[in-house]
Amino acid sequence: MVMAERRLLVLAAAALLCIAAFLAIGLRGNIAFVLELRLLKLAALVQVGVAIALSTVIFQTVTGNRILTPSVMGLDALYLFGQMLMIFLLGGIGYVALDPQLKFGIEVLLLMALASALLLPMLRSRLDMGLMLLAGVVFGVLFRSLYALLARLIDPNEFAVAQTASFANFNAVRTDLLVFAAIVTAVAAVVAWRSRHVLDVVSLGPDTATGLGIGWAGTVTGLLLLVSALVAVSTALVGPVAFFGLLVAALAERIVGTRRHGVLLPAAGLAGIVVLVGGQTLFQHALGNATALGVVIEFVGGLVFLLLLFLGSRK
Amino acid sequence: MTVLAGFALAALFLLSLAVGVSPLPLGRVLSDPDALQILVVSRLPRTLAAILCGAGLAIAGLIMQTLSRNRFVEPATAGTAQSAELGILLVTLFFPAAALPLKTLVAGGAALLGTSVFLATAQRLPPAQPFLVPLFGIVYGGVVGAAATYAAWQADLLQYLSVWTNGDFSGVLRGRYELLWISALMVAVAWFVADRLTIMALGREASVGLGIDYARMMQIGLVIVSVITALSVVVVGMIPFVGLAVPNIVSRLMGDNVRGTLGWVAAGGAGLVLACDIAGRLIRYPYEIPVGTVMGVVGGAIFLWLLFRRDGHG
Numbered sequence: 001m002v003m004a005e006r007r008l009l010v011l012a013a014a015a016l017l018c019i020a021a022f023l024a025i026g027l028r029g030n031i032a033f034v035l036e037l038r039l040l041k042l043a044a045l046v047q048v049g050v051a052i053a054l055s056t057v058i059f060q061t062v063t064g065n066r067i068l069t070p071s072v073m074g075l076d077a078l079y080l081f082g083q084m085l086m087i088f089l090l091g092g093i094g095y096v097a098l099d100p101q102l103k104f105g106i107e108v109l110l111l112m113a114l115a116s117a118l119l120l121p122m123l124r125s126r127l128d129m130g131l132m133l134l135a136g137v138v139f140g141v142l143f144r145s146l147y148a149l150l151a152r153l154i155d156p157n158e159f160a161v162a163q164t165a166s167f168a169n170f171n172a173v174r175t176d177l178l179v180f181a182a183i184v185t186a187v188a189a190v191v192a193w194r195s196r197h198v199l200d201v202v203s204l205g206p207d208t209a210t211g212l213g214i215g216w217a218g219t220v221t222g223l224l225l226l227v228s229a230l231v232a233v234s235t236a237l238v239g240p241v242a243f244f245g246l247l248v249a250a251l252a253e254r255i256v257g258t259r260r261h262g263v264l265l266p267a268a269g270l271a272g273i274v275v276l277v278g279g280q281t282l283f284q285h286a287l288g289n290a291t292a293l294g295v296v297i298e299f300v301g302g303l304v305f306l307l308l309l310f311l312g313s314r315k
Numbered sequence: 316m317t318v319l320a321g322f323a324l325a326a327l328f329l330l331s332l333a334v335g336v337s338p339l340p341l342g343r344v345l346s347d348p349d350a351l352q353i354l355v356v357s358r359l360p361r362t363l364a365a366i367l368c369g370a371g372l373a374i375a376g377l378i379m380q381t382l383s384r385n386r387f388v389e390p391a392t393a394g395t396a397q398s399a400e401l402g403i404l405l406v407t408l409f410f411p412a413a414a415l416p417l418k419t420l421v422a423g424g425a426a427l428l429g430t431s432v433f434l435a436t437a438q439r440l441p442p443a444q445p446f447l448v449p450l451f452g453i454v455y456g457g458v459v460g461a462a463a464t465y466a467a468w469q470a471d472l473l474q475y476l477s478v479w480t481n482g483d484f485s486g487v488l489r490g491r492y493e494l495l496w497i498s499a500l501m502v503a504v505a506w507f508v509a510d511r512l513t514i515m516a517l518g519r520e521a522s523v524g525l526g527i528d529y530a531r532m533m534q535i536g537l538v539i540v541s542v543i544t545a546l547s548v549v550v551v552g553m554i555p556f557v558g559l560a561v562p563n564i565v566s567r568l569m570g571d572n573v574r575g576t577l578g579w580v581a582a583g584g585a586g587l588v589l590a591c592d593i594a595g596r597l598i599r600y601p602y603e604i605p606v607g608t609v610m611g612v613v614g615g616a617i618f619l620w621l622l623f624r625r626d627g628h629g
Binding site: 139141142148152153296299302309 | 387436439440446447449450451453454455457458461462464465468481555598599602604605608609610611612615616618619622623
């Protein structure tokens with residue numbers, strides 16, 4: 001296990017390097033102004049990377065499945081649907097008049113409620129993995145369609161206050177939510193870290209975990225609520241991302257070579273930072289097209305998903 | 316039952332002619348030249364387009380389910396539609412002046428290629444886990460779609476792309492939908508080979524044993540599916556779930572003899588798309604909701620019902 005910890009340190013060094021590169025490359029002009037702008041964006045990117053990575057690892061452990069991610073199960077589509085539902089019910093003016101932080105808080109709670117209403121029965125009935133995946137993907141399509149339907153029903157003026165992105169744009173992050181989101185992410189990360197041993201036990205499956213003294217239903221509900229909060233943070237900040245979590249979780253597990261959560265959780269968070277901050281730096285300076293990172297990550301992540309599906313099914 | 320279904324379809328047809336932003340009293344059509352104009356230029360083409368698209372996509376779904384021997388496969392869940400989008404995007408990028416039939420041809424070729432890759436790969440997935448095939452197909456379609464999005468983004472064509480990805484009949488006028496008649500031709504071809512398709516559903520060994528040229532039939536089936544999907548994508552945009560919901564419901568009611576169910580599948584697809592289009596026109600009258608969006612909600616709900624119904628077989 002010393003090996004795993006050493007690799008974790010390498011990963012941390014890589015993350016720091018990416019952060020330094022993101023802040024320092026091409027720094028000129030009004031340095032204080034540029035740095036402030038970059039620091040804000042960096043804070044958002046780090047948060048999104050960590051939030052998606054942690055939520056994916058926890059979700060995979062709870063469902064006992066390596067290729068399941070919250071967004072494959074349609075959670076981010078659910079968040080957008082919840083947001084649109086609020087606009088639909090309150091009206092655009094009522095929605096805008098709400099304090100953004102309060103609004104975000106309500107949206108997070110709404111997602112937590114909707115997600116547990118949807119996922120807990122599925123987990124409890126212990127569905128076949130393929131069926132659950134397929135159902136999740138279709139739920140995603142259904143909620144995206146419902147979102148589009150509601151979007152058509154409201155006034156065009158009201159639609160302008162909704163989040164219009166259909167895929168993540170890491171270049172235009174919502175900085176107004178940054179502080180509140182940071183608190184949510186930090187609390188969730190601390191909770192995740194403190195439950196790392198519980199997660200190790202949960203990964204043994206419901207029967208063994210219950211035998212070892214874990215209250216299965218309660219623990220899983222709590223962990224799913226944690227996942228919902230993290231998904232809400234990342235979706236609110238940049239928009240929906242389908243396969244980024246999968247990419248990062250698979251990468252982290254390959255690098256540290258263990259599913260012990262004391263190592264895997266920080267590794268996934270760091271890998272998330274490396275891919276997101278490093279990728280953004282690369283696209284901004286080397287490839288000259290900063291907005292395309294989201295699409296490229298979807299493309300590569302989708303290929304990783306297909307590969308995992310294929311390899312997993314042949315075993 | 317046949318009579319009842321015929322009446323239902325005829326009622327939807329008339330309703331679709333009558334419903335729209337400008338009122339069209341069907342009784343006065345012959346005496347009022349304006350009303351006649353609206354009917355001939357807009358309503359009739361729109362209604363026919365919905366029928367042709369719905370029937371074609373439902374048949375395409377039926378054929379794909381027969382060829383892949385999996386109940387949950389259809390053009391939108393096998394990368395067919397996304398490949399067609401990528402094809403038409405590339406031809407728009409490199410040969411913007413190309414005529415619509417040529418673009419359709421390229422889209423059809425791309426759809427054929429994408430679907431062949433999907434079927435070749437899907438055959439290697441273990442048959443004991445039927446849910447892996449559509450899952451693989453959906454993500455495969457997503458990856459092809461991401462490639463299309465990236466290309467469209469680079470070329471500032473994202474709005475074009477959304478025209479092809481979300482089906483909408485509101486732009487259909489006389490002179491803009493006639494290509495869709497080719498999918499009626501494809502349905503006729505499917506009728507011609509229906510018995511052989513039924514045997515294909517038994518698998519490669521059994522069909523070869525019964526004297527079917529398996530590879531040849533596979534090609535014919537793929538061409539029918541690709542042409543129908545490409546036409547739909549190019550003329551009105553993709554409509555999801557039609558090819559999934561209709562054949563599954565029909566096969567529950569009347570079994571798997573393709574010759575016997577083909578007509579029902581075609582009529583069911585036409586009726587479903589027509590009904591969704593009428594609903595899209597009425598929900599937020601006088602504005603319109605694209606049929607692709609309505610179908611995403613209706614079809615998604617039907618799909619989940621098919622997945623979770625208790626007496627599930629197949």
